[in-house]
Amino acid sequence: MFDAMERLNREQRAAVEHLGGPLLVVAGAGSGKTWTLACRVANLVDRGIPPERILLLTFTRRAAREMLSRAERLTGDRALGRVWGGTFHATANRLLRLHGGALGLSPGFTVLDRTDTADLMDLIRGELGFGQGERRFPRKDTLADVYSRTVNGRTKLAEVLEREYPWCAEEVEHIRSIFERYTERKRAQSALDYDDLLLFWDALCRHPAAGPAISELFDHILVDEYQDTNPLQADILASLRPEGDGLMVVGDDAQAIYAFRSATVANILQFPSRFPGTTIVKLERNYRSTRPILEATNAVIALSPQRHEKTLWTERSGGPLPSLLTCIDERDQADAVCRSILDHRERGTPLREQAVLFRAGHHSDVLEVELTRRNIPFVKYGGLKFLESAHVKDALAVLRIADNPRDEVSWFRVLQLLDHVGPAGARRVMAAIGVSAPGDPMTRFLEQAIAVPAPARAELEGLREAFGDLAVGSAPPAAQVERVRRFLEPLLRRRYDQPEPRLRDLEQLEQLAIGFESRARFVTDLTLDPPVSTSDLAGPPHLDEDYVILSTIHSAKGGEWDVVHVIHAADGMIPSDMSTGDPDQLEEERRLLYVALTRARDELHVLFPLRYHRSNRGYEDRHWYAQLTRFLPEEVRNRFSLETTYVDASDERPGAPSPDATASGVDALLAGLWSD
DNA sequence: AATATCCGTATTTTT
DNA sequence: TACGGATATT
Numbered sequence: 190m191f192d193a194m195e196r197l198n199r200e201q202r203a204a205v206e207h208l209g210g211p212l213l214v215v216a217g218a219g220s221g222k223t224w225t226l227a228c229r230v231a232n233l234v235d236r237g238i239p240p241e242r243i244l245l246l247t248f249t250r251r252a253a254r255e256m257l258s259r260a261e262r263l264t265g266d267r268a269l270g271r272v273w274g275g276t277f278h279a280t281a282n283r284l285l286r287l288h289g290g291a292l293g294l295s296p297g298f299t300v301l302d303r304t305d306t307a308d309l310m311d312l313i314r315g316e317l318g319f320g321q322g323e324r325r326f327p328r329k330d331t332l333a334d335v336y337s338r339t340v341n342g343r344t345k346l347a348e349v350l351e352r353e354y355p356w357c358a359e360e361v362e363h364i365r366s367i368f369e370r371y372t373e374r375k376r377a378q379s380a381l382d383y384d385d386l387l388l389f390w391d392a393l394c395r396h397p398a399a400g401p402a403i404s405e406l407f408d409h410i411l412v413d414e415y416q417d418t419n420p421l422q423a424d425i426l427a428s429l430r431p432e433g434d435g436l437m438v439v440g441d442d443a444q445a446i447y448a449f450r451s452a453t454v455a456n457i458l459q460f461p462s463r464f465p466g467t468t469i470v471k472l473e474r475n476y477r478s479t480r481p482i483l484e485a486t487n488a489v490i491a492l493s494p495q496r497h498e499k500t501l502w503t504e505r506s507g508g509p510l511p512s513l514l515t516c517i518d519e520r521d522q523a524d525a526v527c528r529s530i531l532d533h534r535e536r537g538t539p540l541r542e543q544a545v546l547f548r549a550g551h552h553s554d555v556l557e558v559e560l561t562r563r564n565i566p567f568v569k570y571g572g573l574k575f576l577e578s579a580h581v582k583d584a585l586a587v588l589r590i591a592d593n594p595r596d597e598v599s600w601f602r603v604l605q606l607l608d609h610v611g612p613a614g615a616r617r618v619m620a621a622i623g624v625s626a627p628g629d630p631m632t633r634f635l636e637q638a639i640a641v642p643a644p645a646r647a648e649l650e651g652l653r654e655a656f657g658d659l660a661v662g663s664a665p666p667a668a669q670v671e672r673v674r675r676f677l678e679p680l681l682r683r684r685y686d687q688p689e690p691r692l693r694d695l696e697q698l699e700q701l702a703i704g705f706e707s708r709a710r711f712v713t714d715l716t717l718d719p720p721v722s723t724s725d726l727a728g729p730p731h732l733d734e735d736y737v738i739l740s741t742i743h744s745a746k747g748g749e750w751d752v753v754h755v756i757h758a759a760d761g762m763i764p765s766d767m768s769t770g771d772p773d774q775l776e777e778e779r780r781l782l783y784v785a786l787t788r789a790r791d792e793l794h795v796l797f798p799l800r801y802h803r804s805n806r807g808y809e810d811r812h813w814y815a816q817l818t819r820f821l822p823e824e825v826r827n828r829f830s831l832e833t834t835y836v837d838a839s840d841e842r843p844g845a846p847s848p849d850a851t852a853s854g855v856d857a858l859l860a861g862l863w864s865d
Numbered sequence: 866a867a868t869a870t871c872c873g874t875a876t877t878t879t880t
Numbered sequence: 881t882a883c884g885g886a887t888a889t890t
Contacts (some may be wrong), residue, residue, distance in 0.1 A: 249880085278880050303879080328884085385878055450879060549877045571878080579882080609890090611868050717880070743878045765877055781878080856877090 193263050197221075204437075204470045205229045211433030211458070211464035217501045218486070218787035219477025219749065223252075226413060226439060227259035230272060233409055234264055240271040244407045246706045247416040250275050250718045252747055256413075273407070277422050279717045281386035284393065284403065291399035293390055294379070297709065299593045301375070301382040302716040304577060307333040315612065317361050321328045327357045327364070336368060340384040341419045341451030363734055377625055378595045383616055386493045388423045394428030404429050416457045416747070417447040423456045423625055424461070433464030443490050443497040446743060446781050448773065455562055475501045479508030482793050487827035489820060511786075511793035513758075513821065513829040518800040518812070523559040525755050525834050529794060530565060530737055533752050538791075540566065542751040544738040546785045548763045550574075551757065552740050566736035570723040571744030575726060576719050580681055580691040585697055585712060587652075587673045591659040591707045596629035600624055603652070606680050607645035612842030614641065631656065652678055661707075664712040666702040674699065697726050742785045753789035758782075758797040759815035782820050795821070795829065 197205060201221055203215045205228045206837075216222035226245075234240055237458055248252040253274035261269045272278060272423065301309065311329035319326050327335065331354065339349045344363060350358040359365070375382065381389065388411050394400045410430060412418070415438035422809075430436040430805030442454045461467040483503050490497060516522040516855050530543055547553055550572015560567050575581060581607060585597035597619065604615035618641065622633040635657060655676040659669055674695045681688045703710035720726050721744060724736075737751065757763065763785075786793060802812045 246878055276880060386880090446878075447880095449877080551876080574881090577882095609868065719880090721879095741878065767877060777878095 190836045193231070195229065199825060200470050200472050200474075201225045201228070203468075204439075204472070205232050207437070207468055207470070209268070209434065211429065211430075211460070212437040212470065213466040213467050213713065214437065214439040214470045215457075215470065215499060216439050216472040217475060217499055218444060218784070219475040220472035221502070221749065222439055222441075222472065222478050223256060223412075224259070225472070226411060227256045228263065228270065229411065229437070230256065231263040231266075232261040233249050234260075234836040236265060236270060238408050240266075240268045241273065242406065242408040243272045244280065244410045245272055245411045246277055246280060246410070247274065248276065248417060248746065249721070250279060251721070252413060277390075277418070277425070278386050280382060281390040282713065282717055285381075285386065285389055287527075287751075288393060288399055288403060289389065291396050292389060294381075294389065296426075297593070298379045298381050298862070299589060299596060300386070300716045301380050301598075301715050302576070303333060303383070304582065305598050305763070306336070306371075306382045308602070309374060310336070310371055311368055312365050312598065312601055313374065317363070317366065317370075319360075325357065326360060327354065327791055331366060332364065335364065336371070337384055339368075340388065340450055342420050342453075343420050348372040349372075374597065374625075378593065379595060380593075384421075387425065391421065391425045391428055393423070394425060400428070407434045407435070410437070412436075414518075415460070416442050416445040416451040417450075418455050418456050419453060420456070421451075422609040425427065426792075427463065433467065436464070438659075440543040441495070442495075443499075443780060444746070444784050444787075446561045446784055448777050454604075454832070469620070471499055473499045473501055475503040476505075477790050478503065478787065478793075479791060480506045480507065481508055481510045481828070482789050482791075485511045485825070486783060486792070488825045488828050489776070489779070489786060490783045492774060492820070492822070493783075495776060495814045508791055509829065510830040511789070511795065513826060513831050514794060514796045515817075515831075515833045516796055516798045517835055518798050518802065519555045520559075521834050522796050522798045523556040524757060525796060526556055527559055527563055527565060529754065531563075532791070538751050540735040540737045540855065541635060543754070544740060544745065544750040544752070544788065545754045545756060546740055546742050546788065547756050548742060548765055548781070550741055552762065556756065560737070566734060567739050568722050568727075568736050570722045571741030573695075573720060573726075574724070574854060575694065576715065578691070578694060580677065580685075581694055581698060584673045584677060584695055587655065587676070588659070588669065588708055590714055591656060591669075592712065594634070595624060597624055606677075606684075607641060607648045608683065609642035609644045609657070631660065632785075633658075643752075648680065651679075666705045667699050669708055670695070670699040670702045684777045697835060700725070725752075738833065742781050746790055747788055749788050751790045752792045752794070753785070754794045754796060755782075755785045757822065758818045760818050761800075761815065763818050763820065779820050782818065 194202065194205070204212065204225050214225070219761050230243060231247060233243060238740060245253055247256065251550070257269050257274050282300065286293060290309055307329040310332040314329065314332070335354060337348060338344070338353060339346050342349070347361050350361055375385065383673065410426065414428065426436060438460060440457045442457055445452065445454045463467060478486070480503055482695060483501055487501060516523060516525055525547055530540065533543055545553065545556065553569065557567070586602045587597045589596050590662045591601060600619050604610055604618050605612065609818055618639055621639055622630050622637060633716065635653055639649065655672060658672050677695065678692060681691050685691060701715070702711050705714070740748070763782050764775055766776035768778050792804065795819050799815060800812050801815055
């Protein structure tokens with residue numbers, strides 16, 4: 190511990206040793222923030238604070254684990270496992286299961302994820318008959334979005350609609366009634382959505398009896414990535430620590446990338462005025478990147494019209510300029526990345542110390558194919574659709590009903606799996622067994638005669654048997670998933686052309702369930718801490734294996750690698766063309782690129798394909814030409830070494846249409862004139 | 866009347 | 881690929 194303290198710089202040490210009033214640490218990219226937080230935790234424990242009286246709020250559970258294991262290594266103290274570490278949501282879940290009774294909350298509540306929220310809203314929209322007329326009515330995902338923005342931003346519904354969704358602002362009354370019913374239904378089913386977890390935590394803090402008890406639990410509260418918290422989360426902190434004593438927040442307004450989730454940099458900017466007497470510490474020395482890389486990233490963020498009041502500096506002079514590599518198309522880009530990765534490995538950088546970053550999950554599709562073809566192992570973070578795939582949700586819905594037979598959304602989903610049972614049939618069955626009536630709907634489902642179309646009868650029996658077995662309830666969660674899989678297998682085979690990959694997903698779900706203490710715990714943990722990487726899903730880990738990291742930029746937050754490749758640096762990708770309309774969103778995209786570039790320690794490669802192929806169906810070789818991202822204008826490009834994958838013969842630029850492409854373009858046009 | 870099936874379209878990021 | 885809308889089928 191003493192050694193570690195010696196290695197801290199003056200500002201870091203101030204942050205570690207500060208005691209008493211509120212503390213704001215403004216920590217630039219690569220300024221040793223994680224290290225500082227870990228030292229602070231270790232230091233607090235060294236001073237005699239019991240670990241279980243420290244609350245460490247991080248952005249992901251992974252970040253909390255990482256920080257606590259570093260702190261453990263510092264103190265050699267295993268007790269650090271007792272620190273309350275995790276996300277706001279996971280912490281809310283834990284606190285509410287222990288103390289939610291004060292608010293009339295059942296300790297067995299279920300947690301609705303985003304798609305569950307959307308499905309329940311859709312169910313209600315269907316009942317109320319909205320959206321069937323001529324007028325455009327928001328889809329279920331939009332409804333869930335509006336709801337979350339309203340709640341998280343603590344903004345009036347009408348205002349949110351006016352500002353963010355003007356095209357459906359006229360529907361405010363209908364939307365309001367959907368939200369009202371949605372709330373009633375959640376309560377009746379004792380279900381909490383993501384936003385409820387925070388709202389109930391906040392309410393618990395304000396509760397006359399429970400509030401003080403909750404605040405009493407902690408001597409110190411440390412919050413990481415504070416720039417990406419929302420107003421509700423800031424309110425919770427204020428409720429827990431009205432004077433800010435023992436409260437420390439760390440963040441960087443230049444790295445705020447979650448406004449789409451209602452996060453606001455106002456939290457970090459207004460922290461000192463919200464908590465008078467705040468001590469501010471700025472960490473401006475960058476330990477991560479070489480000077481050429483730092484100069485390039487500083488140049489990128491300098492173009493942001495918003496003020497970021499710090500300038501990062503480093504003593505790591507030397508090292509190559511970052512490169513900006515223009516490629517012909519996506520295949521060429523994938524090829525160039527592979528060659529670069531192998532080249533770096535030849536020169537001594539293992540694959541694990543190399544990452545490829547991109548804006549959206551599917552941006553790595555072509556690259557993944559190429560890596561696989563060349564036998565380069567990789568693990569992908571972010572952009573996973575595992576829990577969103579229909580069959581995985583089906584399996585989870587069965588498990589959830591077993592735990593909470595009043596769960597309407599899950600019944601509605603599971604019943605429609607039966608042959609010739611659609612929305613109407615499912616509603617009939619649900620009414621017959623009284624899903625929301627007093628008593629136990631499961632008993633009624635198992636014992637009553639239920640009318641379903643003839644083709645569904647055998648499958649209904651199968652479902653009953655499955656629920657019968659699950660009701661016994663003592664089997665390990667993995668065995669229960671296996672039981673559900675046995676029920677679903679014939680249904681999936683009937684429903685899908687290619688059931689095998691889906692069945693394999695269910696086997697993975699079974700793997701994930703291994704080791705969980707209970708079925709309920711498994712289902713809740715999965716919604717609050719879903720698998721974030723392909724390695725999470727790959728079964729037993731091969732720890733000694735070397736692999737490249739592929740990651741969305743969002744999931745790369747907090748990460749750092751010796752060599753970083755940023756691909757698809759094209760307008761329309763970064764910034765995403767979904768975000769180019771609104772200046773604030775555009776600035777968020779700029780910060781996103783900044784976050785990506787600042788992950789690099791020694792070498793940074795930015796890649797940009799000139800040409801994108803459109804749709805794989807239809808006429809071949811349809812494509813469009815991309816522009817380099819607007820965030821790398823001339824004055825920033827000067828900080829890069831400019832390279833191309835091709836020889837730039839001036840009259841045969843690969844960027845220009847080849848004769849072939851032109852011919853097939855004409856053919857396509859002609860064919861379009863007479864085919865229908 | 867309800868369900869199955871086909872087709873076109875749009876597709877970010879995540880607790 | 882998944883969803884919504886339209887049409888075909890039971």
